[in-house]
Amino acid sequence: MKAATIYSIAAELGISGSTVSRAFSRPDLVKDDVRERILATAAARGYAPNRAARGLATGRTGLIGLVVVDITNPFFPPLVGSIERAAAGIEASVLLVDAAAHAPAEPGLVQRLSSQVDGLIVASSRLPTADLKVAIGATTPAVLVNRAAAGLASVVCDNSEALRGAADHLVELGHRRLVVLRGPAASWAAQRRTAAIRTWARSAPSDVKVIELGPFDAVFESGRDAVPDILESGATGILAFDDLMACGVIAGLAERGVRVPADCSIVGCDDVLLARMLTPPLTTVTAPFEELGRHAVELLSEVIAGAPRPANVKLSGSLTIRGTTAPVR
CATH class of the missing domain: 3.40.50.2300 (Response regulator)
Known part of the structure; x- marks a missing residue:
């Protein structure tokens, strides 16, 4: 049995190949009933869109770059996990880079990563704002997490x-x-x-x-x-x-x-x-790690889509009283 393609699915449903393609790349442009038929047929035939081919057509890689300052700090694994879950919800993958707590290496890492991904999430950067903006570049969609800087979208936890x-x-x-x-x-x-x-x-x-x-x-x-x-x-x-x-x-x-x-x-x-x-x-x-990751990915999607003004989301931490505090003796 031949592998299913966009065109074989289109022929089976009596629609154009471009409509099938849009059902995967721009589902908002396809009527709900048509999109549902396409997705159901694709699932039944074992078809999955080729990300590399889609990237050639759209200029998108389906990759989100994530830069953290030190992955060994236990703050970052839950944040990375929440970003990965949010990215999976939009069929994107996360390319993680650890700056290993060495600020001098961070600008080069950010610059190299920006050319390989659709956008960047930079978490807890300790670079001066001017240096951070230079590293990201004027054309790279980016969102900061746990850091705010004028002119850049950000998600922060205000404790x-x-x-x-x-x-x-x-x-x-x-x-x-x-x-x-x-x-x-x-x-x-x-x-x-x-x-x-x-x-x-x-x-x-x-x-x-x-x-x-x-x-x-x-x-x-x-x-x-x-x-x-x-x-x-x-x-x-x-x-x-x-x-x-x-x-x-x-x-x-x-x-x-x-x-x-x-x-x-x-x-x-x-x-x-x-x-x-x-x-x-x-x-x-x-x-609120889960919210930090979700908002970061949502904001980045908006920036990639050309949002006219960078948004800034402020979340709040909450005090959790456990066993290391007690009345003074």
């Missing part, structure tokens, strides 16, 4: 309210000396999180003291290395840049016989899998 809630939670538990572990200096998210706590601190009770430490790299070791300064500060409440850093703090405190939450309470940020695997599980700010 400001949840972080203020986390600080309030510690104060309600009786903690009066709080330490904030700042994230990487070049990180847009770290800057926003620090700003949120600073805003909260200006209206905090007069007997509450907030101490900032850092900036630190967003790695486990940074949290553990910060422990001597945390102990010296006398703080009993700790707000870490992210869950990975919080885990490092907990490990460093345990090495010195300091118990969480009996002696110190700690709050992370992002709610990655690691946060739920700890004993006790980590109190943290939960990021």
Whole structure:
């Protein structure tokens, strides 16, 4: 039996080959009843459109480029997964590139990837805005995730309210000396999180003291290395840049016989899998990973289609109270 083609399906249904082609490449241009007949016949005959051939005709590759700064950070796997699921919904595949936390390599990676894909999603870039725009190029459709920049579409998680809630939670538990572990200096998210706590601190009770430490790299070791300064500060409440850093703090405190939450309470940020695997599980700010990925792909589709103005979507994190916070002793 010969393999089914666009033309054999068209002949069987008594329609044109171009109509069959449009049912796959531009389904919105084909009447619903005709499209359903085409798809049903194609499924019955085992036909699937050839992406390479379609790309030659449309100039589209069916690929979305995704650049992350460090795939070993547990923030990124759930984000990548959500983007891949959203991309599958529009019959696109994701080409993932890891910048391995080395900012100097990021511009070249972005530039090389842009020529191979229909559009780019750049997650948590730490490049200066001007350098980021140069790397993406004026003609490449792009969406930023976990970062905002003028003139580019973006999807961000605004944790400001949840972080203020986390600080309030510690104060309600009786903690009066709080330490904030700042994230990487070049990180847009770290800057926003620090700003949120600073805003909260200006209206905090007069007997509450907030101490900032850092900036630190967003790695486990940074949290553990910060422990001597945390102990010296006398703080009993700790707000870490992210869950990975919080885990490092907990490990460093345990090495010195300091118990969480009996002696110190700690709050992370992002709610990655690691946060739920700890004993006790980590109190943290939960990021809406599935929504971040879905909106990023939807926005990129709009940009690729020629949306006249880049959109910016702001989602909100939420405080999730678990076992690493308790009343001060």
